[in-house]
Structures are given as C-alpha cells and as structure tokens.
Amino acid sequence: MxxxxxxxxxxxxxxxxxxxxxxxxxxxxxxxxxxxxxxxxxxxxxxxxxxxQKNSLTDREREAVNLIVSQVNQCPYCLSFHSAIATRLGFSNEQILDIRANDIRFDKKLKAVTALAHNIAITKGKIIGDVLEDFYEAGYDQGHLVDVVLAVGNITTLNLLYAITNVPIDWPKVTV
Known part of the structure; x- marks a missing residue:
C-alpha cells in the first residue's frame, strides 16, 4: 500500500x-x-x-515530448498536466491527441522530434528505422538530439515519481 x-x-x-x-x-x-x-x-x-534551464527545443517541442513520453509511460498525472500546458501553448485538443498517438500531420518538425522521443522512450534509446535520419532531415542537429534525450529523461522522472507516489491529479483529467 x-x-x-x-x-x-x-x-x-x-x-x-x-x-x-x-x-x-x-x-x-x-x-x-x-x-x-x-x-x-x-x-x-x-x-x-x-x-x-535553456535548451534548443521550443516550448511547444518540449511539451510534445512530455506528452508522447507520458503516453508511452501511461502516466495519467503527466498527461493531464501536460495537456493543460499544451493547451496554454496553443495546441488544439485534436493536436494533443495526435501528439499522444504519435500521429502528427500538422507540423513536420514537431512530427520528427516527437517520433524520436517516442522511439527513445519505447526502446530505451535504441534507434529503430529512419527516425533519427528524419529528425536530422527536419532541420535538427546533434545539439537538439542531446536536448531531446534530456527532455525524455526529465519527463520520465516525473512519470516515475507519479507512478510511485500516486499523488492526487489536480488538473483536468484526461483519459490515458
């Protein structure tokens, strides 16, 4: 208990x-x-x-990473919290669901960064397919890659703390 x-x-x-x-x-x-x-x-x-701290990712890119990794980790607190933050950053509800599903069609760069974060979270860093090539082709560089890895680690920390503590969700709840 x-x-x-x-x-x-x-x-x-x-x-x-x-x-x-x-x-x-x-x-x-x-x-x-x-x-x-x-x-x-x-x-x-x-x-x-x-x-x-400052990094090379935009606020919207960081929120997309937060959403996709929280989806992979099935974290209801973080999905609720980061959906609220993503809404504040101008994402529509449909776009938030697309990000969570790793099915972004509304922004090529955001699709590349989210696909990379998804791959990292699912495989613990082993790159599968063309996800890294697509990331670089979208205009990102090695510095961005490092910042995506840090962002995945950051949100994973939050996901783990929630999984262990099960603190009350104090944001509008979303369905995992």
Missing part, C-alpha cells in the same frame, strides 16, 4: 518554499507532483533547475 503524503507547502524548507512560489507563478498554482518533490531537500531544486 502506498502511503506517500504530499507535504503541506508550509512544512517544507525555506528553499523549497521559494521554489514552490516560483512554480505558482509559472502555473498559477503549485502542482501536486512538484509538492511531492519538496519532500526532498534537494529534489525540488534539481527538478526545477532542469525544468527552467
């Missing part, structure tokens, strides 16, 4: 309180999954630093 208790925002370290306030500014509230990270003195900061 899982008895993970999401800490009360007032009962975390001062450092984590500051980060939770920054998250509130980003998302309009503090998502439960991030409060779960605050159970660790350093976990929230480490995750937040990754979340906010």
């Amino acid at each position: 899982n008895n993970f208790l999401v800490p009360d925002e007032q009962n975390v370290s001062e450092k984590n309180k500051r980060i939770l306030e920054e998250l509130k500014g980003l998302f309009g509230r503090v998502p439960n999954i991030f409060t779960a990270f605050a159970s660790s003195e350093n976990g929230l900061e480490a995750y937040f630093n990754y979340l906010t």
Whole structure:
C-alpha cells in the first residue's frame, strides 16, 4: 500500500518554499507532483533547475515530448498536466491527441522530434528505422538530439515519481 503524503507547502524548507512560489507563478498554482518533490531537500531544486534551464527545443517541442513520453509511460498525472500546458501553448485538443498517438500531420518538425522521443522512450534509446535520419532531415542537429534525450529523461522522472507516489491529479483529467 502506498502511503506517500504530499507535504503541506508550509512544512517544507525555506528553499523549497521559494521554489514552490516560483512554480505558482509559472502555473498559477503549485502542482501536486512538484509538492511531492519538496519532500526532498534537494529534489525540488534539481527538478526545477532542469525544468527552467535553456535548451534548443521550443516550448511547444518540449511539451510534445512530455506528452508522447507520458503516453508511452501511461502516466495519467503527466498527461493531464501536460495537456493543460499544451493547451496554454496553443495546441488544439485534436493536436494533443495526435501528439499522444504519435500521429502528427500538422507540423513536420514537431512530427520528427516527437517520433524520436517516442522511439527513445519505447526502446530505451535504441534507434529503430529512419527516425533519427528524419529528425536530422527536419532541420535538427546533434545539439537538439542531446536536448531531446534530456527532455525524455526529465519527463520520465516525473512519470516515475507519479507512478510511485500516486499523488492526487489536480488538473483536468484526461483519459490515458
């Protein structure tokens, strides 16, 4: 039985309180999954630093990676959370479902980055078929490849934390 208790925002370290306030500014509230990270003195900061660091992917590309990997990992929390974020970034509900299905027809570059992320998540990094060639042909380079790998690792961390903690979903729920 899982008895993970999401800490009360007032009962975390001062450092984590500051980060939770920054998250509130980003998302309009503090998502439960991030409060779960605050159970660790350093976990929230480490995750937040990754979340906010610069990389070569656009916000829309990162959200597409978040959605496809969360779909592969069957994470209802992350699919709900990242569907809400994707909507804020201008994706339609149909486009979000297309991303989750790895069936993007509305954007060639987004299709290439999402297909690569899907491949990485499914095969644990073994490239199958032309997915990497298609990625490079879409205009991406080796730096982008590294950033996709980091993005897959980032969302996988979130997926794993949810799978273990089963924190309450505090976003409009989507069907896995």
